[in-house]
Amino acid sequence: MSAVLEFLEFIEQPGQQSVRELLDRVLLKAREMTGAEAGSIFIVRKSGKQDWLVANSxxxxxxxxxxxxxxxxxxxxSIAGYVASTAETVLIDxxxxxxxxxxxxxxxxxDKATGYRSRSMLAFPLTNFQKKVIGVVQLINRHKGKRKTPAAFDEKQADLILPFNQIVGRVIERADMLEQINKRNKDLRVKNKTLRAQQLQIEELQKDTEEAFMVSIRLLARAAEVHDEDTGNHIIRCNEYAFLMAKKVGMPADFCREISFSAQLHDIGKMSVNSAILTKRGRLDEDERYEMNQHTSYGNQILARSDRLNMAAEIALSHHEQWDGGGYPEGLKGEQIPISARxxxxxxxxxxxxxxxxxxxxFSHEKTFQILTVGDDRLDPTQHFEPKLLQVFKENHEEFNQIRKRLED
Ligand SMILES: [Fe+2]
Ligand SMILES: [Fe+2]
Known part of the structure; x- marks a missing residue:
């Protein structure tokens, strides 16, 4: 029984021994116990449909x-192949x-290559708890003392070895599985790293594209201002007011982001309006007013060509609509007007x-606040604006003022 304990102790040795080292030591121990001069140890590996015995040492x-x-x-x-297929122990004189x-x-x-003379052999399987063969040990030439001719192995050595087969097999299987898992994890980590790098590249490209897109629409918005009395930062401020208000109303993040760059394009249609009308001082006559108001439809036509500018297109079309239906170009009422345009x-x-x-x-912020919330002879807020949005403006008007101050012309 002490041999069993000794073997167990040896097997359960702590530390990061590799499967190869472990098998090496198992073979050495088996040789020690049986007096074998030589030996080899194999582990079973599947490759495709075929099982192989891979020599470890x-x-x-x-x-x-x-x-x-x-x-x-x-x-x-082959002898090892036979042992692995049948799980039998083989003794050969x-x-x-x-x-x-x-x-x-x-x-x-x-033997021919090395000049060695293999004579006796004890070959036995290493099995796991399910009795499946996971390896084979071949012990060669029982060699005691200085005898010229090695002795044969007999049942005694076989009996000595057999009780440990399963324990050894189980330990080896466990170590082997761990090693395979670690290897696979390592492969996966490498793969993940590669994937991550590719993803970063794509993100980088997308970022570049996105930046180019933003620059393009900013330039487009600026181009539209050439003949307009709105200059400089008006379009940028509109982006910010609109973003602020969208957030305060509780619109989803995607909407807020989109309105933050779509707002600046609201008057893009003025590009298509006769510049004489745009720059005319004094009141416009009816035809001129009509043409001027067309900047909404013109803008929509320009922007509707791009899928990414859907919101900008609806803002361009409907930003002069009024809550009571008194606006233009379509006289939309209430929630018929897209929220972005409202x-x-x-x-x-x-x-x-x-x-x-x-x-x-x-006008000062205070006067503007007064006009927007109470009205004057030209503007009746209850007709112009959605009450909910007006309320949001009332609650956050100081932030409007801050934006205006920060982005002064
Ligand atoms: Fe406009
Ligand atoms: Fe404007």
Missing amino acids: IQNDAIKLSKADFRIPVVPT DLYTIPKNVPFDFDQSF ILGIADIYDALRSERAYKPA
Whole structure:
């Protein structure tokens, strides 16, 4: 029983021993226990549909050999293959005179290459708890003392070894599984790293594209301002008022982001309006007013060509609509007016009131607040604006003022 304990102790040794080291030590221990001069140990590996016995190490005290790297198929024509296929233990007195009535034969090529004479053999399987063979140990030439001719292995050595097979097999299987898992994890980590790098590249490209897009629409918005009395930062302020209001109303993040760059394009249609009308001082006649108001439809036509500018297109079309239906170009009422355009409507008028016009000076925030919330002879807020949005403006008007101050012309 002490042998069992000794073996267990040896097997359960802590530390990061690799499967190869573990198998090496198992073979060494098995040789020690049986007095085998040489031996080899194999582990079963699947490759495709075929099971293979992969040699882990060959030990031979006589010719000082300790490494091996070859594999043989698990078929019963070789001794190890037979043991692996049948899970039987094989005892052979002389490997060169194997009887013809067994399926296996001894391959003498190793002996021929090294000049060694293999004679007796004890070959046994290493099995896991399910009795599945996970490896094979071959012990060669029981060698005691200085005898010239090695003794044969007998049942005694076989009995000595057999109780440990399953324990050894189980430990090896566990270590092997761990090693395979670690290897797979490592492969996965490498793959993940590569994937991550590719993803970053794509993100980088997308970022570049996105930046180019933003620059393009900013330039487009600026181009539209050439003949307009709104100059400089009006469009940027509109982006910010609109974003602020969208957030305060509780619109989803995607909407807020989109309105933050779509707002600036609201008057893009002015590009298509006759510049004489755009720059005319004094009141416009009816035809001129009609043409001027067309900037909403013109803008929509320009922007509707791009899928990414859907919101900008609806803002361009509907930012002069009024809550009571009194606006243009379509006379939409209430919630028929897209929420984006309803928001921009307030933002645009706030900023227009704060700006100097041919017919008026720039108003203070306080005066503008007064006009937007109470009204004056030109503007009735209850007709113009959605009550909910007006309320949001009332609650956050100081932030409008901050934006105006920060982005003064
Ligand atoms: Fe406009
Ligand atoms: Fe505007």
